[in-house]
Amino acid sequence: MPKEDHVALNIRVSGIVQGVGFRPFIHRLASRYRLAGYVRNMGGSEVEIRVEGNNSSISSFLKALLDEKPPPARLEEVLIEFTQPDNIEGFSILPSAKEAELYSMIPPDFSICDHCLAEIYDSNDRHYRYAFNSCAWCGPRFSMMRDVPYDREKTSMIEFKLCEDCEREYKDRENLRRFHAQGISCPNCGPKLWMEGSDGEKVESEDPVRDAARLLDEGKILAIRGLGGYHIACLATDDDVVRKLRERKRRPSKPFALMALNVEVAERYAVVSEMARNLLTSPERPIVLMPSKEGISELVAPGLDLIGIMLPYTALHHMLLSEVRDKILIMTSGNEHNKPMCTSVECARERLSPIVDYFLHHNREIVNRVDDSVVRLTGSRVTMLRRGRGYAPMWIRLPSTLSKPVIAFGAELQNAGAVAFKDKAVLTQFIGDTDELENLEFLDRMLKFFSNVYRIEPSEAIIVADMHKGYSSRRLAESWALAHGSSFIEVQHHHAHICSVMVEERVDPSRRVLGIAVDGLGMGDDGTLWGGEVMIASFSDYERVGHLRPQPMPGGDRATIYPVRMLIGILSTFMSDDEILDLLRRRDLLKGLPKGEREARISLAQARGSCPMISSLGRVLDAISSLLGICLERTYEGEPAMKLEAAARGSLLRMEPPEIRGSVIDTSEFIERLLGAEGRKEDLAYTSIYLLGYSLGELVSRYLNRSDYDSVFVSGGAAVNSILIKGIEDSLKEFKVKVKLNSMVPAGDGGIALGQVASMLWRDLDEIAN
Template sequence: MGRASLRLLISGIVQGVGFRPFVYRVALLSGVAGYVRNLGGSEVEIRVEGSWGQLRAFLRLFAEKLPPPARIEDLEIIVERWEGIRGFRILPSSREARRRSMIPPDFAVCRDCLSEVLNPHDRRYRYPFNSCAYCGPRFSMMYTVPYDRENTAMRDFPLCTGCEREYRDPWNERRFHAQGISCPKCGPRVWLETIDGEVVETRDPIREAARIIDEGGIVAVKGIGGFHIAALASDDDVVLELRKRKKRPTKPFALMALDSDAAEKLVYLDREARRVLESPEAPILLLPRREDAPVSKYVAPGLDTLGVMIAYSPLHYLLLSETRDKFLIMTSGNVHGKPMCTSIECVREKLKGIVDYVLNHNRVIVNRVDDSVARFTAGRLVLIRRGRGYAPTWIRLGFRLPREVVAFGAELQNAGAVAFEDKVVLTQYIGDTDDYDTLMELEKYLKWFVEQYSIDVSKAVLVADLHPRYNSRRLAEEWASRTGAELILVQHHHAHVASVIAERRMKPGVRRVGIAIDGVGYGLDGSIWGGEVIVTDLASFERVGHLEPQPLPGGDRATEYPARIAIAILTKLMGVDEAVEMAVKLGLVRGLPYGESEARVAAIQAARGNAPLSSSMGRILDAFAALLGVCYHRGYEGEPAIRLEAYGRRGKLLDDVFAPIRGNMVDTTRLFKMVLEALMEGVDRRSLAYTVMWRLGEALAELALRALNNAEDGENVYMAGGAAVNDVIARAVEARLSEEGVKLVLPRKVPAGDGGIALGQVAVAASMLGTS
């Protein structure tokens, strides 16, 4: 029988998922000789020698028994010269990088590990850091690649005899060569301390923390990617106190439930929602709130949904299991606008006055990773924030990049990216870079990914948003000045649409139609865009339709107090004096700090043309939210529009209210007039809210259908932007498109909002340079 030698080079998620141990077992079962080792680009190299029958058996078992978290992106098999290798070994990792591979994300605790934690007869009983080859932290504790224990925060915890024995046992599938394993004897430990650092003497710190929370205390909990703030979600006084301390008047708090059964007491779960909650990614999922949910109304004021996740680490599970409710507020441990704390020093400095105690542990959080947030829009799962569980897995393009790229993303909800070959690696969610500390976080993680993927910045292309005052753009300009790298600026809404096209692995050079709807983006004409229909071949775009630009009296103040926008539109309809009278009659003046006098100032600014104009979907939704009395103040990004969606969800579509189209523009002034007249006639406000959102989506879809005549892809319309997750708008767009046999394409792998901008920036810049 003939014999042969093969070398396999494999990239994908193949480090940190029990891949080398799996290969070792398959090699023993098939009888081949050789070795397996990690390489420095996060890839794996395998060398196997044996008879052709043994090699075929190896390849068959390799395909059949792949570890659940592993993902193979590329597999290259090379026939090598026979060397007569004896036995099969796992070799030490090499710093050599032959091809780049994915850095593994953090995985939620698996059922087997959780069963051990809950088994009184297991040596890991009640151990809060239990993990195995298939679950637990990865990216959050990595200093560098390759994923070996000495390159992670677990290097501080040498294996005890028992763990060493499991680590060396090839038939211990979950722990053989699993880099992150530990036990109570050798692993991290947890303790409880006051905010001032005084250790609380107790036999069970987790149980004591749960008792404090049940009595109304507020506790910082050190998790996997950062600190959470934990508190009762069922007690109005506790929730209001947390809001007061955190200076967070209305933004909803995330909840963590013990498991999906506990979550089902709070929200309505179908099979798909349960699957997402229990997945290895375990995001926060926005779901319809049960009418009888035992949750304070102050957790998510004005909303009909709750953001719920389930305990994704043994520590969180043990804490929740000891609480009376089996669910808690579990919100990010940060000061408003600042990055989430990852160190006890940050907690003591930033969270003093917010939390009473700290449930701490001694494993270093190397990389900050916020919880991911997702929701269902038009029946599809869409990401709002891409963090733990998803980042930093890469996204494959449908073309190869001519040069490596570093993308700096947008300003709000930022994520940056590095890109090479046909791959884009987005950073985890960074935050709003109008804050200096957050901007420095963006630079820190861009530098980290540049180093891990060996990108020469001086030879790369840098990409940033077109907006001249974005801090993310200024950072890109500083990098370009320092390194001599080329800098390309990409228009915001072009990047939004390009992100959806790119994630579907579409090639450039084909004209496609997109809809971009959000709060703000710098237009090519210097005005504020945000309700756009464009045709793009990725390298360039043409604006072919948009919402009517409306005045924003006072600029940023109008975004904070949307009654100013409503008054500006009233002024267009009836003049200054009547607009102010109507604002008083409708109660709009209640939404302004200076009442009627501020209303008059806003009206005069609008009448004189002394106000910036915006075609933004977000701003017109804000205006309707104020007109209908739903929301008068934006306490967090998108609040009026988000509350309008919740308010109108149970409304009905009204035939007599529609959004006219004039040329290539949706006439939002006439729509506003129709809603105003219906409101004065006593028409149901919820139905008016629903109808406004539906008609705006329907009108944009109509403009998109017209634009398909000038596009080469006539089967799809690609939609993104922060407002693209609005379920009513998305369903309206889809309904109108489907009448003509056209599909609506929404983002799946990146956020529809600004967290997906960096992907679009990469695709546009690469297309401008020429791709292969």
């Protein structure tokens, strides 16, 4: 007969609880408190626990479960059910089960912990100089996962059978970091490094990391297979080396990411604030954009005042950085021009051989490509530019529950997709530009992967896509809906932007908010292109209550590449052809058009004839950037506006903000006044950005006078511009409202999928069915 105080609990725990040493942790706790039962992984990435024992021991167990969990673990739900004791003996870790009652997060990749780092530099440790050292608290997870639950046989580590030493650690319940840790290995049984020349010939090396560092110091360019893909590495302080990389990679001016050995090295080359330091050293280890100092080649980030630095997040990276002379390297994505980052040895050989001199390969398969995450500070707030390693695929909680699962396909450039169920949205890692076929296929593969993991049947889900019918991602969404007979809903681009911030701020779905969406372009529901919008929105609907003046966009997409075309379109609204051509000649702007004056005349004819109309803030900033001679050609997404912000290190001129006519901000009138303004280029750049932000705030303020709005929600690619946000905030000071920005997802199109998911909250079910 069981004792009177003998009780039993069934416990389900969700969150980040697989792949973080959680089952061994539970085993140790149960042993400490002499409890019987078991623990096992379940098919929804959750963990099931059964414990039996006296009341006092179980109470202590539950408290320790919450207080002492492994560092990377994250508990979202702990469901406890009292049940009848079975009088079982002992406590065991059972094989994983396929059933799923709760769902948990797939663990992201974790940066190397201090314990593993110490081991690789300890000559007496058997992990000494082991490039793949990891434990239950750190190392790859998502990048090597094929399926859930997180067990070794469902990862690329299945190829590496544990040696006797690793097997002993794996079975040792007293080994805090390696007991039942699925990804562990050592130099005897784990992945191996080797070097090749760009011709494919193997380079004999007893220590590939040291030899790679020597070659880098000699000015060579290397492709290095890392955690989520290949990097291309070279010296960051040598103009000739950086110039050679730019020529080979056909990347004329897009900034390169850097990797520094530690914060002290980063501080030699960048202004590292306390907030930036915390980001650099966080477990996520993102690339952090910071003001640059001297010492780094100006060719690393030409025309920009910020450089992106990350710290090493694997043993391989840390050893490499400790060996090179500068303790800092360019560490940029290993991809061919306009192609996704290589993950396989075969891809690297085929595509990177013309770019690099040598390869540093390893033989652990990268199952899921994961790019480095990128963050910056917008004023004093952290904003995300790219969500990848360290953050993806952690889910984001919705402020309400969805009526049906959702599969969202995002936008087009710098894209990410999402799946969502109940009150959770799971964004894919950064996908890239889906007008590139391989990235589109990657989006398709990752949405299938997440739909499978979270048991989402596409035929029972709502398929959501952008309103723009020309987007490849939308066409993919339509093909899914057709193949599965799914409901298909299109969501307006800028409404999705605002919804993404509303999710982060957990806005009640019954509320309406004031929002500003500022970006390059998105299809409006009137058939024109939008990008500078003021909206009153709920999750399920919106009203466009203000916007920038629609401007001619001569040549359509060509005007996004050559911003002088956009400038011509705006000038055509208040100047004659001869006046415009004279201005272009005097300011030497015809060189910004491949066909010179002939193209300018064609652009004028298009502007006065038939061409797309666009209300985009991004395109206005592009036009101003070209007008001031700062950037005449876009070679990467956002370049003209980014360089305008970088140049804007002057002071505010005595200019009035753009005039607001009705509900429209007149950007033509503003640029006409800007032409006659006197001041340094730096002052004009600062003034332009600030006053455009200020005018958006003024337009919003009209609705604050007659409502109880306490916040303004700002999103879109331009919402990371510190000067623009300052202008908006300054114009709203007297109203004491808060300006809310994205921080968990990119403000740009990488966050659109979250907004698309959120727009299904409280959506009329009859509308969805139809």
